[in-house]
Structures are given as structure tokens and as C-alpha cells.
Amino acid sequence: MKLLIAVIQNEDSKKLQQAFNKKGVRATKLSTTGGFLSAVNTTFMVGVEDHKVDDVLELIAKYCKTRTQTMISSPTYDITLDAGFDYPIEVEVGGATVFILPVDAFKKF
Ligand code: 2BA
Numbered sequence: 001m002k003l004l005i006a007v008i009q010n011e012d013s014k015k016l017q018q019a020f021n022k023k024g025v026r027a028t029k030l031s032t033t034g035g036f037l038s039a040v041n042t043t044f045m046v047g048v049e050d051h052k053v054d055d056v057l058e059l060i061a062k063y064c065k066t067r068t069q070t071m072i073s074s075p076t077y078d079i080t081l082d083a084g085f086d087y088p089i090e091v092e093v094g095g096a097t098v099f100i101l102p103v104d105a106f107k108k109f
Contacts (some may be wrong), residue, residue, distance in 0.1 A: 001103040002053050004046040007032065008064045008096045013042040016063040020046070025056055037071055037091065047106060057098065064095035 008016065013029065020027045025046060032043040048056050070088045 001047060001049055001106055003101045003103050004048060004056060005099040006044045006046065006060050006096050008042050009067060009094050010040060010042050012064045016060065019059050019063055023059065037069060039069065047103065053100065060096045060098060066095050067093055069093050
């Protein structure tokens with residue numbers, strides 16, 4: 001068994017959740033925040049049998065799109081401590097960042 005931890009964009013979470021439910025994939029949804037953009041994103045924890053890992057990855061790849069987000073750069077300061085201008089930076093986010101971990105044991109009580 002594997003535990004998939006998938007960080008995806010909020011915009012894709014509803015469709016992916018529906019697809020999981022339709023295919024009988026059991027998942028837990030967490031509301032998370034990206035460390036870089038500080039934007040709220042969604043993390044799914046999915047416990048899945050080894051032979052179904054590729055099917056779940058396929059669903060994630062199908063429903064999670066790459067998007068561009070704009071962030072404002074932090075102000076820069078020169079030696080006189082005068083602030084430079086902020087300027088927008090384009091950052092490409094997603095489709096999904098997925099960690100695949102082995103599961104030693106899986107128990108339900
Ligand atoms: P954030 O940390 O908010 O990052 C959003 C996007 O900003 C990233 O997209 C990447 O394009 C860019 N980025 C992140 N850190 C950067 C840095 N130090 N310098 C330059 N650009 C940077 P993705 O790579 O698609 O990541 C989307 C979200 O997935 C991340 O949101 C974070 O919540 C999660 N994530 C990505 N890699 C991770 C990792 N190694 N460990 C844990 N979470 C990760």
C-alpha cells in the first residue's frame with residue numbers, strides 16, 4: 001500500500017474529489033497554504049493499494065491544471081535604505097505536487 005500526498009490548487013479540488021468518489025478512491029482533503037505564495041491550496045491524502053497507484057495518478061494529472069499566478073516581489077532596499085519599487089512576478093503553479101510514500105501498516109478500528 002502507498003500513501004499519496006497530493007498538493008493541488010483549490011480550483012481543481014472539487015472536480016478531483018468528485019472523480020475520486022466516482023472511482024471509489026478514498027481520500028482525505030486538507031486545506032493547506034503554500035509556503036512560497038502563501039496562497040490557500042488543497043492537499044489530498046490518499047491511501048491506495050499498490051496496483052491502483054497509477055490510476056490515481058492518472059486522475060490527478062487529468063484534473064489538475066498548471067496556472068500562472070502573479071505575486072508582488074518584496075521591496076528591495078539599497079545601501080541608503082531607500083526602498084526600491086515592488087514589481088509583479090509571474091509564477092507557474094501546479095498542476096500537482098505528489099509525494100508517494102510506502103505504508104508500513106494500515107489499520108481501522
Ligand atoms: P507554494 O510554496 O506557494 O509555491 C507556489 C509556486 O511558486 C510553486 O509551484 C513554484 O512554481 C514557485 N516556487 C515555490 N517555491 C519557490 C522558490 N523557493 N523559488 C522560486 N519559486 C518557487 P509548484 O511547484 O507547482 O508548487 C505548488 C505548491 O505545492 C506549493 O505552493 C506548495 O504548497 C506545494 N509544494 C511544492 N513543492 C513542495 C515540496 N517540495 N514540499 C512540500 N510542498 C511542496
